[in-house]
Amino acid sequence: DTAVSQTPKYLVTQMGNDKSIKCEQNLGHDTMYWYKQDSKKFLKIMFSYNNKELIINETVPNRFSPKSPDKAHLNLHINSLELGDSAVYFCASSQPQGYGYTFGSGTRLTVV
């Protein structure tokens, strides 16, 4: 069983479109995250939810909107996609302090 699963794995879309990425975890963790990895492999946190409540919202354009219907799911919706949104997006989950995160395998988004 995959612990943190993301869909789709690849997403190619045109500028201006709206797209969603889904994430689910079966680890029973309370907290879920979205990270963006750019072309230089740099990882930056975007959002964090704890038990469906938003607790971290870094400086991210408001075209990006996370949604957490329950603590096992955290989806990412992106409006009006731009070329600069092309990246790999990772979902992750964790338990409290002292533990690392468990990451999904990533969604490679390419905006053309």
Next chain:
Amino acid sequence: GNSVTQMEGPVTLSEEAFLTINCTYTATGYPSLFWYVQYPGEGLQLLLKATKADDKGSNKGFEATYRKETTSFHLEKGSVQVSDSAVYFCALRSQGGSEKLVFGKGTKLTVNP
């Protein structure tokens, strides 16, 4: 704020060579420290961790010691293999607050046969 600084890559070694990837951090209090590995085309996997000063994390022949006096968590392996070729990330997670995981910029390791 919290930050992690890793040695710039890429690092290229021959099989069976000794590996060190330096990592230093800036944080308040006593963060937990981690090394993650990303193999080509895959997500991030936790390699090892240490949660308090002088702890040594180890896994798959890799090890790192939490040194509070030098704010360092250097990754070492005595004899690398071709299969160790990957990008390695040092990270910290602070106590309290938002507890987000902060990553270094990653170090790409290539091991040649």
